Amino acid sequence: MASFEQYPASRLDSRPVEEYRSTLGALATHLTGTASPPDSVGGAARAFAPDAAFTGVTMNTALVRPGDLFVAVRGENSHGARFAGAAHEAGAAAVLTDREGAALVPEGLPTLVVDDPRRAAGPATMHLYDDPAAALTTVGITGTQGKTTTAFYVAAAAGMQQSGTIGSIGVTVGDDFFPPTLTTPEAPELHALFAVMREQRLCTVAVEASSHALMLGRVDGFAFDTGVFLNLGHDHRDFHPTQADYFQAKSILLTPEHAQRGVVDIDSLWGRTMAEQATVPVTTVSAAGHPADWRAEAIELRPDGSSFIVHSPAGEAVPFTTQLTGAFNVNNILAAVAALSPALPLEQLAAGIAALPAVEGRLQRFDHGQPFTAIVDSAHKPEAIAAALSAIRTTAPDTRIITVLGANGHRDASKRRMMGRFAAMVSDVLIVTDDNPYTDDPALIRAALMDGARSSHVEIIEIGDRREAIFAAARMARPGDTVAILGKGHERYHALADGDIAWYDPDVLREAIEATLA
Template sequence: MPSASQYPAPRLDSRPAETFTATLGDLAARLEVAAPAATGTVFTGVALATDHVRAGDLFLGIKGAHAHGARFAAKAVEAGATAVLTDADGAALVPDGVPTLVVDDPRLAAGPASAFLYRDPVASMTSIGITGTQGKTTTAFYVAAAAGMAASGTIGSIGTTVGDDFFPPVLTTPEAPELQALFAVMREQGIGTVAVEASSHALVLGRVDGFAFDAGVFLNLGHDHRDYHPTQADYFAAKALLLTPPHAKVGIVDIDSHWGRVLAEQATVPVRTTSASGSEAADWRAEDVTLRAHGSEFTIRSPRGERVRFSTQLTGAFNVNNILAAVAALAESGRELADLAPGIAALPSVEGRLQRFDFGQSFTAIVDSAHKPEAINAALRAIRTTTPEGRLIAVLGANGNRDVAKRRMMGRFAAMFADVLIITDDNPYDDDPAEIRASLIDGARSSVVEITEIADRREAMAAAVRLARPEDTVVILGKGHERYHALAGGEIGWYDPDVLREVIEAL
């Protein structure tokens, strides 16, 4: 059987095939800044990291947390950059004779400059931006499925899809030069709809500047992703940026949570609200919801009173919220509600999101990417409520080099739902793996649960499948779509579904 552990080699380049050209003078006019001396200098691409520079690029010298990017201008020119865009401090670092355009804030110019070079590619398609602590990836795939997968694109933590083509992920939301280049590739491929996960980092760092999404979706706000944001208010403000002009033409806000209701009041773009819990105040509602182990069925009611029955093969009440948001975003961007149901019903799974596998085993086997407390809570609750029979056997680890304070809580949430918990390693990097496992076990002890510690991830998965009876569910948490296992000695290739298949076949 071919291994699923290799990303399919992209058939496309991550930059458009057509050569786009612009001059520094034209760009200065577009950005409304003083023209540089070398106005006629031509550039054909944009890059903000020397590793990404191709011949003919404009290199963006941006002040970062560690260094001023303009320090690397000489390296960028060596790699083929024809010009540099930077601020006044950066200009002093650029070698003499290199054509340089000076702006106040080069990071904020990255989006507009890239969109300008590629002739505003996203304008030719329906674009949906999605933010929230949980559900971005799933909602992006629902948008693409509803609009027709073959003519849709998604950009997010699983990577970038362009119809059937695929690019592995670098960041959840790529930096603006890569994002705009991907939009240009999508335009060349005839993509009609694109769904983009907008992380809070991306919103703050201007990665989605330079264009307006047709609709910006806000799903929810938890505590899981706070490392970069000092307070919850700061985290909320970052997410709320998506619903601030010029980022989105209309905002779709899920008001089933506190922060959604706050945002619906505060957003400065026109807002349409959604609710899957029967809120009369919502413009878009899900009604008559039936949840099953293998998905759900419900009716979506539009603000105009239309009612269309939807179904999904994906588990979890939260997916009703995700579908409602995806559907409202597309419908508010001009799609017919009734046309959206077949694609949603046909979506078989989203990679690593409560993904079920049938390798011929008698029990239910699931792989899920949950690696933070709230996501573990949501995933295991969804399995437990829709599969009350049988035992839930969960395999759990925690990443090293981050989230130290969250490990006990991860163990605690897992133990609330699992009958058997197998604690193992999940990207320990150079942290002490035994210490990570001890924190998880410490948190899990607050509930009565059978806990086994098996450091080796493959052995842990093998133990889980050996324990499982036909009525049981085995869930492998943490990696989902990831293709690596990061150990102290370095990363090794790893794909949980492949290992799961191997340990099941060895039964």
């Protein structure tokens, strides 16, 4: 993950101000039902010390604070317990690990041994902070695309000042902001953020629950009040061998261990399958005419937003408007509304939705005085690219779409041809460029995108330098055209072979537009 010096400094700490304290003995009782010390491990007696106190929890040595419990888990290449000494030097007071890890912990450092420390990290942090999620209305959102926008719709509908969001563009706590680390933070950081939100007296939090997070225990230790399933597309094939595996990872959210109830968008086969197999009570939503508990009708899509009628299970019919365009956002709004109802009246939810001006990097429009439309979107998955460009085409059928697109290195290479194909199906001009190639060969990444696009009649231009690609798009745009810069959205970095550089597509787009107007 890149550095984030360009982000504004938060006014809050990512941990609560109030100091919390527990002991290894109390934690052992919470996790295992007994406070008795474990047996010796690896021939050396471990220092269990039930009275050893800790005041924070982390799995990352870079985040250790004095008094922390360091959770050491086995990684891909080595065991985290190898870094227990470094964590202790940084102030860690104790370690939570498994039997293998305990043998690696420096002698004398208080250690609690459990079968699966990764799965114990969430319950351990929840225990320390006295279950902060219980004080909030928690909404967990999973899906290949739309998680971020739906999270912001939930927060807007419930009232932005009383709400928080946790996801790929960062963390919002009312009007404060933390830069992103992971789409879903590790469990200790997640529960600490819940404690911050409780301390700030927020009412609602929407959390993006990625498939990685669900499989790796990042949302363990509590059950969301509502789990939302939006859709399933092609992504993360480097982590999930098949689409069925990917679906099963997403389905973890709609189990009693992770959600009290579910909201499922059934406008796809995967959604209908999820609604059938979920093991929690499910409420369904549809904007495409499928029989569902929540429906959207009389949908009007415009370049500057949408309007429609929401029909509730109680028979209500309430007009909704949004400043965000795209048919998929109607589905996102339905899911957000269903997640918050009936705790809040529909009219209040509609007012909050209408007030949301934009979500960073999600079909975000920029006007710097240019005679064409300029949009930045984070779409970097095949279905998301198709949805974003189709939204533009649907609301402005006569516009010429000039798309700038790249693909990440170090990721699922199988989707690159599909990305190029889906972009070409809707674009008039496709400028293929670089987007976080890391140490992969950028030329090979671009070749895969162009190979997927060649079956279309789109004009394909290859410009590896992303800055020059954006400038070229602005130069060739005529009045009435639309320039769509896809892939990075909110990101503030560009990952190259020799390291990351500071980068923000909207800033480069502004410079390109200003150059055309000079």
